[in-house]
Amino acid sequence: MDQKLVSVKINGEYYDLPEGITIYKACKDIGIEIPTLCYLEGVNEEGACSVCLVEVKGAKTLLRSCVSKISEHMEICTNSERVRQARRINIELLLASHPADCQTCERNQNCRLRLLAYDMGVKDIRFSKKPSLKPAKDFSSPSLVRDPDKCILCERCIAVCSKIQTVNAINLTGRGKQTRVSTFFDKGLAHSTCINCGQCLLVCPTGAIVEKDSIEDVWKAIGDQKKVVVVQTAPAVRIALGEEFGMSEGSLVTGKMVAALRRLGFAKVFDTQFTADLTIIEEGTELLRRLKTKGRLPMITSCSPGWIRFAELFYPKALPHISTCKSPQQMFGAVTKTYYAEKMNIDPEDIVVVSIMPCTAKKYEAQRPEMINAFTYWQHKNKLKNKEVFPDVDYVLTTREAARMIKEAGVNFNLLKEESFDDPLGESSGAGTIFGVTGGVMEAALRTVYEIVTGSEVPFNKLNILPVRGFSYMRRVEIPIQKTVGEWKFLEGATLKLMVGHTIGSAREIMEMLSKGELNDYHFIEIMTCPGGCLGGGGQPISNDPLAAKERRKESVYKEDEGLPYRKSHDNPSVKAIYKEFLKDGPCGHLSHELLHTRYNSLANKKI
Numbered sequence: 001m002d003q004k005l006v007s008v009k010i011n012g013e014y015y016d017l018p019e020g021i022t023i024y025k026a027c028k029d030i031g032i033e034i035p036t037l038c039y040l041e042g043v044n045e046e047g048a049c050s051v052c053l054v055e056v057k058g059a060k061t062l063l064r065s066c067v068s069k070i071s072e073h074m075e076i077c078t079n080s081e082r083v084r085q086a087r088r089i090n091i092e093l094l095l096a097s098h099p100a101d102c103q104t105c106e107r108n109q110n111c112r113l114r115l116l117a118y119d120m121g122v123k124d125i126r127f128s129k130k131p132s133l134k135p136a137k138d139f140s141s142p143s144l145v146r147d148p149d150k151c152i153l154c155e156r157c158i159a160v161c162s163k164i165q166t167v168n169a170i171n172l173t174g175r176g177k178q179t180r181v182s183t184f185f186d187k188g189l190a191h192s193t194c195i196n197c198g199q200c201l202l203v204c205p206t207g208a209i210v211e212k213d214s215i216e217d218v219w220k221a222i223g224d225q226k227k228v229v230v231v232q233t234a235p236a237v238r239i240a241l242g243e244e245f246g247m248s249e250g251s252l253v254t255g256k257m258v259a260a261l262r263r264l265g266f267a268k269v270f271d272t273q274f275t276a277d278l279t280i281i282e283e284g285t286e287l288l289r290r291l292k293t294k295g296r297l298p299m300i301t302s303c304s305p306g307w308i309r310f311a312e313l314f315y316p317k318a319l320p321h322i323s324t325c326k327s328p329q330q331m332f333g334a335v336t337k338t339y340y341a342e343k344m345n346i347d348p349e350d351i352v353v354v355s356i357m358p359c360t361a362k363k364y365e366a367q368r369p370e371m372i373n374a375f376t377y378w379q380h381k382n383k384l385k386n387k388e389v390f391p392d393v394d395y396v397l398t399t400r401e402a403a404r405m406i407k408e409a410g411v412n413f414n415l416l417k418e419e420s421f422d423d424p425l426g427e428s429s430g431a432g433t434i435f436g437v438t439g440g441v442m443e444a445a446l447r448t449v450y451e452i453v454t455g456s457e458v459p460f461n462k463l464n465i466l467p468v469r470g471f472s473y474m475r476r477v478e479i480p481i482q483k484t485v486g487e488w489k490f491l492e493g494a495t496l497k498l499m500v501g502h503t504i505g506s507a508r509e510i511m512e513m514l515s516k517g518e519l520n521d522y523h524f525i526e527i528m529t530c531p532g533g534c535l536g537g538g539g540q541p542i543s544n545d546p547l548a549a550k551e552r553r554k555e556s557v558y559k560e561d562e563g564l565p566y567r568k569s570h571d572n573p574s575v576k577a578i579y580k581e582f583l584k585d586g587p588c589g590h591l592s593h594e595l596l597h598t599r600y601n602s603l604a605n606k607k608i
Contacts, residue, residue, distance in 0.1 A: 004018070005019065007072060008071075010076045023066075023070055024065040032078055035052060035116050036066060037152060043164060044155055046066075046155060049154050052064055053090075054078050055078075057074075057075035057076075088120050091117050095113070096129060097129075099150055107206060107210065111205070134148035136148075140189055140190035141189035142212065142367050143363040144209060144212060147209075147210075150208040155181075156200075156203040157181060157200035159203075164503050165197060166508045169192040170183055181208075193314075195309045195504065197360065197529045197537075198539060199530060202536075202546070221352045222264065226350060228352065229266055229267055230268040230352070230354070231266040231356060232336075232356070233261070233355075234272045234358055235272065235433050235557065236399075239553045239560070240535065240540045240549075244399070244541050249549040250555055254418070258420060258421055261402075262419065269421055271421045271425065271426045271432075272355070274428045274575070275329075275331040275425075276431070276432035276435040277429050277432045278335070278575055278578070279596075280432075283323050283325045284587075286323055291491065292487070298525045300318070301441050301526045302324070303435065304527065304530075305361040305364060306530070309361070317515070319600050321525075326371070326597060330371050330392055330598075335596075336351060337351050343424070356396075356397050357396055357397070358436070358538075359398075362539070372391055374392050375390050399539050427573060427574035428564070430561030430563075431443070431561075438500060438528050439469050440557070443468050443469070446468075447567070448568055451570070454488075464562075471550065473505070480494075498524050498526075499522055500526045501525070501526070502530065504529055532554065535553040535557065536553075
């Protein structure tokens with residue numbers, strides 16, 4: 001049924017608008033922008049900041065437009081002197097209790113508070129600065145840093161953490177002037193249920209939450225003449241990095257990115273997509289073995305470290321369902337410090353692996369104690385000089401950090417000519433590319449698994465498995481197997497039942513269904529931590545229109561996929577070579593298990 005329209009007068013003009021929508025939305029729909037700091041449509045609509053005030057005829061006070069609904073014959077003014085003065089006062093009050101360190105703040109180029117102060121014409125702060133009573137910065141997390149002093153109590157981080165991710169790692173505590181955002185008992189993020197996803201960071205309008213910066217560590221490594229510093233770049237980085245240099249959202253800058261990283265001084269520029277292809281071979285083989293041996297099904301993907309920590313904390317009984325494969329980032333580190341080290345005759349202790357990731361949780365993942373497989377490999381061979389434990393991946397930079405390094409080095413990104421990745425860890429397929437978007441791991445796996453089982457390509461137009469694509473939070477897909485080859489005869493006539501979910505809110509729903517036995521007939525489930533998958537990761541450029549940004553980034557992911565010479569992981573010549581030259585016992589063999597697989601452990605009863 002069509003929604004009833006009401007006549008509303010806004011800034012002197014009459015409009016027929018749907019009854020019951022907020023003043024904020026009504027104004028936005030007709031092209032009138034109302035400033036706000038706390039508003040997130042469908043997520044945080046509390047009116048906490050009081051910056052979105054408007055004047056309504058007959059109302060005793062100014063109204064917060066994000067929570068006030070329109071009604072028949074309402075007369076609204078969004079730009080009266082009274083409204084402008086009230087907005088300025090509210091901005092001034094926020095600035096009076098805010099640190100004046102804009103020059104050195106990481107968010108100085110896209111701080112929503114600073115930009116609104118400028119837009120509102122705030123030239124003076126008429127209220128005296130007060131000493132901060134808030135706790136010191138929280139550096140406990142391996143991924144994120146919280147600065148309570150810069151928090152404006154907009155509650156956006158709380159809303160995302162509770163409503164989208166359902167983790168509830170942070171909340172309001174204290175009363176009155178003592179109110180602040182904090183963790184349980186102020187223990188710090190590392191000792192909370194935080195999964196390091198960084199979605200709170202993306203919605204924070206100031207610098208109250210930022211990633212833990214690793215830039216200086218990387219510069220120091222590059223400057224060490226004894227070290228061979230190599231870099232790997234995730235699929236979702238190349239479709240977002242350009243945004244940090246003024247390019248349109250979703251610009252595909254693969255070649256420029258490679259050129260820029262070479263100019264920073266990295267010895268080799270490799271591609272995480274290579275080990276994304278490797279992941280598909282290993283994960284696909286693991287799935288087929290589970291199908292053949294009636295192992296634990298459904299099997300769930302393990303590429304997203306935020307999701308893994310969530311499962312360890314909240315659903316440890318589901319851990320046997322999760323693939324033992326390490327993520328592409330961690331596979332890359334292990335392969336670089338073993339296969340590449342041997343191939344190039346480099347001491348693995350002299351190799352420094354730097355990752356550029358769209359994900360803040362990757363910083364946490366690289367520091368997990370299990371991720372020392374290369375060290376263990378060389379320890380067994382007794383070929384270590386110092387025998388000090390070294391990680392597979394040494395440092396992780398976000399997309400934003402990489403951009404800051406490029407700017408710091410004085411590299412004119414936009415004028416760079418395109419260059420190619422280095423061999424042998426720089427060759428990848430389109431299947432590796434689509435890891436960067438929700439549904440991509442599933443689609444990449446199907447391109448390989450289906451062909452192994454049936455001897456023919458997946459029955460979709462040009463390998464594009466459209467049913468697994470899109471931004472709906474949970475998608476169910478069924479793929480019938482009409483004929484099989486060789487040892488897979490037992491699957492003939494079967495239907496593969498698959499599910500794709502993104503955000504931890506979706507993961508929780510899937511886990512609840514799993515625990516109730518509602519997914520017993522499913523075979524494979526992909527879960528990604530962040531909205532949209534990696535392209536919406538906590539390490540990506542901060543956008544004023546995140547939905548539109550994710551849509552444009554998604555288009556670029558699929559564009560690169562279709563433009564690559566190989567679009568199936570098992571067709572990648574470099575992947576074939578590593579199995580022939582190094583992982584000689586094949587996928588899921590003894591050596592690949594030693595280097596490319598791991599296990600996860602319950603954190604449910606651990607003091608965090």
